[in-house]
Amino acid sequence: MSRTDWEVVIGLEVHAQLNTASKIFSAASTAFGAEANRQASAVDIALPGVLPVLNRGAVERAIRFGLAIGATVAPRSVFARKNYFYPDLPKGYQISQFELPVVQGGAITIRVGEGDKAYEKTVTLTRAHLEEDAGKSLHEDFHGMSGIDLNRAGTPLLEIVSEPDMRSSAEAVAYARALHALVRWIDICDGNMQEGSFRCDANVSVRRPGGPLGTRREIKNLNSFRFLQQAIDFEVQWQIDTLEDGGKIQQATVLFDPDTGETRMMRSKEDAHDYRYFPDPDLLPLVIEPAWIARVQGEMPELPGAMKARFVEQLGLSAYDATTLTASKEVAEYFQATVSAAGQALAKLCANWVMGDLAARLNKAELDIADSPVDPAQLAGLVRRIADNTISNNIARKVFEALWNGEGGTEADAADRVIDAQGLKQVTDSGAIEAIVEEVLAANQKSVEEFRAGKEKAFNALVGQVMKASKGKANPAQVNEILRSKLGG
């Protein structure tokens, strides 16, 4: 049997760190990168007698997420203790939610693949619950000992659990990317994967199509989309190989090693902890009144789906363009700012530039759009000059490069400054173009003859010569027209 006889089943658990200023159960700061244990309060280090107090900001972010995915925000949810011993878990238990999570259900639509093969799919979510993060064990800095840094202990997390709806690593990555974009879109998580603000665990199994679910193995702590893809691909192949060799899959937790590209077992089901969950008696049930939900609803930003529809309807963009421009909050914000400066009539041109030259340049420079050296107002200034025929698209690329390099200054009229300073204004004076055309015809008799002999290619060469002679500034449409009339005449 071959690999195509197997169906892959993937569910994701994502830990999104909520971007509150203070921790979920204490007033200590959540800022990243402080000296070890400088952001650990009495509550975070679990001194005797201390008690947790729930951060309303964390709850509010959970509500925002629930509303964004069309889930039920539970009117009453319960914090529970997950008991286990580990040095970076100061209380000996993690406060989480178990039987009654704050967000229940919901769904996210993802777009998988590129071009003609792209398709949309809806991934159902099981739940999302609030919990606290643990600290960190530092095994490298101390000889024969481990250090404990509790700065991260008590950082608020939203654990987002999907149904096992995904059927390939590509779908898993598309889902993770969509979720990543969404939590940043609704501003509940900074999404910084290097700093661990967005971590994925993947539950992977394989089965015969239509058959019962296979035994799953959970890959822990994948902190990049690339690792997520690699880890799933390796794991899937490993499971298929194991099964085809007559082996069995044992339920287990595995780790992905980015250096080898392999997954290896961390613990089997037999070693699994009995977490002895029970409701935390230090915290009352979390009651969320309808008025609170209504207020959060009122403060919600326009969501990607709605924005996409609006781009199609009001701006006349294609569905593909609208999807691309709403793939992340930053791109959408940049595009909207560009359109609002350039005018709605130029939306399509703005879209082309944001998705085309700007995206390519950012990609080359490995920059985020928020850090683009060309700001939306400057790009709008450029787009306007294309639209009013001051410059051609080709010259515009040259102007854009100049803007990128800071020529033209930081003001919105930077494009005009570059055009003026470099004399790039398009020549539309027919007389001036005619003069150039005549010079070119005189100097390229061979091409003229070829054209007259029926070689259309020779015409293009002549256009190129005219454009070159005008340093690219001649209006291409006029050049065409004049050239044709001269040759035809």
Next chain:
Amino acid sequence: MINAPLSELRRALDARQISAVELATLFLDRIDAANPALNAFITVDREGALAAAHAADERIAAGRAGPLTGIPLAHKDVFCTEGVLTTCGSKMLGNFVSPYDAHVVTLLKNAGAVGLGKTNMDEFAMGSSNENSHFGPARNPWDTARIPGGSSGGSAVAVAARLAPIATGTDTGGSVRQPAAMTGVTGIKPTYGVCSRYGMVAYASSLDQAGAFGASAADCAALLTAMAGFDERDSTSLERPAEDYARDLDKPLTGLRIGLPKEFFGPGMADDVRAAVDAALAEYRKLGATTVEVSLPNAKLAIPAYYVIAPAEASSNLSRFDGVRYGHRAAEYGDLADMYQKSRAQGFGAEVKRRILVGTYVLSHGYYDAYYLKAQKLRRLIAQDFQAAFQHCDVIAGPTSPTTAWAIGEKSEDPVQMYLSDIYTIAVNLAGLPGLSHPAGFGAGDLPVGLQLIGDYFAEGRLLNAAHRFQQATDWHTRRPAAFA
């Protein structure tokens, strides 16, 4: 001065007949003299007490004294006190100096009260005799061969032997009321949530509540008034306006309906306790109260329910004592698991280990429903019983403990016998109700007997009022153990 009620101490301090420093010194000297025999204090903080007394004197001189300014008191060693050892009666915390004050401690410091030291207790408040203290048992001043009750034994002893006029305690299953009864003092545990638990080392979070010891209901009222109040750092703290628990002390008892649960008057109560309780109830009737029989049919389930819920919470609450960040760590160990095992095996005493094991068991996968959830259901039934009873009465009365103080070592071999001594007090914690114990006479061997009063939620004022009127008409609460006069 040693035996004076708080009201008299207040007058003497305000009239400058005695300074706060002199008063503190008086009690500190008594502690030094009596503590070797009674073992009531784990830590005596003479330096801190004198500094606080000095500050109180300045405050009194400036005319800014409050009701407790300059009044000496003792804290159960379960309350965190900044810069002073907080051991919780355990080797595990034998070296633990808290960097912060419990909320109750802060309130009393702000009131100008003078903390003399930290009192002995059963380890992590688990016990009914104070024999589970790592620092040895506190002894009953009425007979030092006997237990003083627990877990707040040291605080009860301190007040009974007048080593402190008032003391704080905590009550999870009777730990204020039972030792109060055993040592002949008054003790009150308020409604769950009235006092902040912030800074109280947790035993069973859903049951733990701070309480007050005093020689009289009036003294308890003054202390409780200063201890109570909302604290945003405790999510189970109740947001209610401040209350003066002394305001109704003098109200006549005419028309007060006292419910007598028939389940509290059955077999199991010692004859001498029954005689004293009956006499006290007769006194209440003389004061204008009526008695009516009520029923708490599920009260018999309180002990099994408690010994599921409390150990379950304790097993989790005590997980933080792992030798990693503070407290006892084994001197030698192999790997991480070995460090945990050795540190906890060495740091915890037998009763604490027993409850951790029980609690871990009842929360385990496959047993949770049968034990923990079932116990929570019983808890609701018990609370409903009380609400039904309060349809027919204003307060409930009965014995605080089935017997008077027993000999040290008498019940140590049989934990279940020890658990049964809390049969009348535990249901009150499960329901979250306020309860009070006051002296009601003496049993065999001149050992004190306590009467327990139980009120509906927030009826602390009424309980204190009833006890106060009783104490106006009787003198049991003024009797002192002769050996520590």
